[in-house]
Amino acid sequence: MSAALRTGTESFLARFEGLRARLPGDLVARQAAAEAFRSAGLPTVRDEAWKYTSLRPLADNDFREALTSVEGGSLPKIPAIEGPRAVFVDGRLREDLSSLPDTLHFTRFANDPSFGTLSRPDQQPVVALNTMLAEDGAVISVAEGVDAGTLVLVSLAAETEGRSVTFHPRHTIRLAEGAKLTVVELSVGRGRYLHNPVFSIEVASDATLTHIRLQNEAMEAFHLATIYATVQSRGFYDAFTLTLGGQVSRAEFHARLVGPNATVHLNAAQLLGGKQVGDVTTVVVHDAPNCASRQTVKNVLTDKARGVFQGRIEVERIAQKTDGYQMSQALLLSPDAEIDCKPELQIYADDVKCSHGATIGELDDDQLFYLRARGIPEQEARSILIRAFLDDALQSVSHEGAHALLEQAIDGWWQRQSASAA
């Protein structure tokens, strides 16, 4: 490990030592996570799972700073979307800003600090980091057969004037049999900080969880999210992530299909510019017969941005009749943009239908010319084509409010790009 990463690791461990007396819940689990984090350290590009995403820029910050009161500091605006909400500021629930629905059971991790069984701090340093330092989070459960509607889960990072803060929310979502819920997760902020959430998601038989994520963190921020989900028979976990913010970000999914006829969708789009690095990493494990998984991941990259997609489908011997599909497409809009892609199949059952595809290219000149020949100015024509490129991933988001919000965010991104290009 490089000296920088070692220093970064030490700084987090020091923070743990400073905070440990105040942290809620099971110190044994935290101590074990700290040991795992100490021995593994912040991942390096020599770790196969982090081959394409360097955490050097993260390690260069000193995150020793203990969080002070969440009062003060100016708050960014919450993106406009209707519906009940749970608002976290710097990783802690702000009840005054929240309005919780009565269709579901909500408590905060600070009051119910359980780490669950899904996460693997022993294998994932970034999850170990969360387990070591988690202070708060949403603990949500929906009872059998209940359609709990929509919950907007907001993470705000307040401006903290030059001090680098980190927060490590620990969220749990449990849907009982036949339950339904849509979680719209929004991450926005100001300044330089690390947002390091871990989700444990359990979808029981016949339940459906729709998880729409808009990651629009500050451009200087770091966002390292790890989402664990298990899906039982006929259950459905339908996730979509739009990544716009963060200097280095990663959305890492571990989805496990454990009952027959379960389905998982892990769709994502990343629109990155400047020197941003955005990473979508997915591992889908088919551990029961007749399950289906679908992934469409789009990258639109400009300036010196780098997009990463690593996707692995694992099909266990028992998982006959698996239907797995994965598509990664990237548009490089500038000479210095880079895409790294590793779609992976690991298959041990024979009666399966698995495929993946990857395409990389720039906007199609013929299409661009066609639009311009019809009188559409170049910038607008480009915008139309990029929209069209993103369309089949976005289509998977049927929630109206969320869909509109994502569209808006993409518009905003494009306008910023056009403005900086002009």
Next chain:
Amino acid sequence: MLEIKQLSASLEDGKVILNGVDLTVPSGEIHAIMGPNGSGKSTLSYVLSGRDGYEVTGGSATFEGKDLLDMEPEERAAAGLFLAFQYPVELPGVGNANFLRTAFNAQARARGEPELDAVKFLRAAREAMKRLAMPDDMLKRNVNVGFSGGEKKRNEVLQMAMLKPKLAILDETDSGLDIDALKIVADGVNALRGPGFSALVITHYQRLLDYIVPDRVHVLSAGRIIRSGGPELAKELEATGYAPMVADAA
């Protein structure tokens, strides 16, 4: 030639499809099996040719006195049973000529007959193709890959013409054919007509039977033969539809 007695069969999930079929096709005769959708027509052809996925729950089927149900699919083929598939299967990367010759020689070997060398085989295949109005390049293409519906059906008849079966089962061979193609296909079958050849023509419509005139017509409904008669039975069906007959039988 073919003797089916009280044949019953179900899918692996237990759903009963054939429910006591009795049918005898003497040598040299062509019989038609007609029936509404879901009556078990295709299942009958698959059970007779030995496809996996069906369980014979009762009855028997013999072919020239041999127990058909006890044989592997390729043994049935070598014995002279040919199934023209309703949906001919695509074999990517396998050339049509190579496939046909491999099949021909495998059957010849099984029967202890001499195999055909490539030159003789190609000559025979080209002649058969001319009769079926098939372009030469169809031999070079991969089996059924990129073929139109009509081309696939003609390819089935080409295989039949080359393999010269004793009993051909034509499973909805007319579906997807325009009238010209239908005539060509019918000519192909009629050309084989003679003392040593029988056929079971499975069809939903009477149209094909204008060109391949059957000796007998059987109506299959709910897995049983509910009526048998001469070619006029097909005409009757054309006029009345299946409903009155099915209602009578019920």
Next chain:
Amino acid sequence: MAAVAETLDTVQSLTGSGYKWGFETDIEMDVAPKGLNEDTIRMISARKAEPEWLLAWRLKAYAAWLNMVEPDWAKVGYPKIDYQDIHYYAAPKKKPGPKSLDEVDPELLKTYAKLGIPLKEQALLAGVEPAEGDEPARNIAVDAVFDSVSVATTFRKSLYEAGVIFCPISEAVHDHPDLVRQYLGSVVPAGDNYFAALNSAVFTDGSFVFIPKGVRCPMELSTYFRINAKNTGQFERTLIIAEEGASVSYLEGCTAPQRDENQLHAAVVELVALDDATIKYSTVQNWYPGDANGKGGIYNFVTKRAACRGARSKVSWTQVETGSAITWKYPSCILQGEDSVGEFYSVALTNNRQQADTGTKMIHIGKGTRSTIVSKGISAGRSDNTYRGLVRILPKAHGARNFTQCDSLLIGDQCGAHTVPYIESRNATAQVEHEATTSKINDDQLFYCRQRGLSQEDAVGLIVNGFCKDVLKELPMEFAVEAQKLLAISLEGSVG
């Protein structure tokens, strides 16, 4: 094509069960003691009367190797190799050069016959040049490498007249020292990776091919590699150079006796293509795969790499991998020259307990470079079959193109099929397309074939050959026919 028919007959006549090339040739051998140290390397170098620079190069590679660790990233598992328990040199004892067929060691001749090397070529291998006007319609020049050394090379004279050098690399070191010194290690440096470093230290022989400017090699060149001696590693090194506008097609075939112990084969192949040069490199790899329980078999750890240095140069790798207990190889192309082209066509079939981790690397450096990858993996029995590939587009590779198609077929539910592609693009004008599928052998296709009279096993063979068609059609005719047979034979017993 008489040669093909003879070869096929030979293959067919070898009827024993399982692996058909598992015989051992009883021949007088000159064997170095087991173990690896500087003395072993000095001994190999001395035995070949090598120049000082080459010994120094070997020793440097050995020093590098000592500081390296055996790679473990491939999806293969095997007990630790004891590098001190291997003979690093074994050669048939040299007798005075044969003047006629009768003087050639009959055991060696028998071996060629069993390997399926056409009879005419057997005579040629024994050193008998054909009489004037008696040349077969299609000539293939053959180099035969027996354990550590090249035992015979045919057609050298007629090739030499065309300006082509085709000889054992150990001879090239003496006869063409400048060429060897210029190019050896220029594509795969001595310390490139663990097995390449080991090879650089101890390589014993292999083929050397040089096609000068503007020459199209008048015939196909081929090498038959044979591991015969017990507890021997085979470390051959092949170097092919095609100068401006030159072209050559090179084939290699590999077999080994059936033994209970694992044997190591760590070869290095370097190809250099200058402006407008074309090299086609085809492999049919049928080293002993071990028995049904995974006992014995060759560890085939090979580094193959081509440098497309010249503009419009082209290198095409075609491989049919059916043998070896473990295969670890990634024939690659460094596409440096503008508009240079790299191709990789691969069939890898694993059965029983075999493991294969194979694929390619296409490194696009120059403008307008293009690459095509077609990989077909077939897993049967309890085997594991992995495609691992890298497509890397560097910033200057304007207009580069890659197309990758990578399909896996599973036969039976105890095997594994894995696909691990790495795709990296740093140029917006480049276009990369990658497609991969995994499926089982189709029941409808099987039934269709059986309804037409094919046995289950023949039907599987036919469908598998169809699945591999896009690769097999890239092989020279003789090899294509053999490869088809080989696929069918290798699948024996896989269909229950």
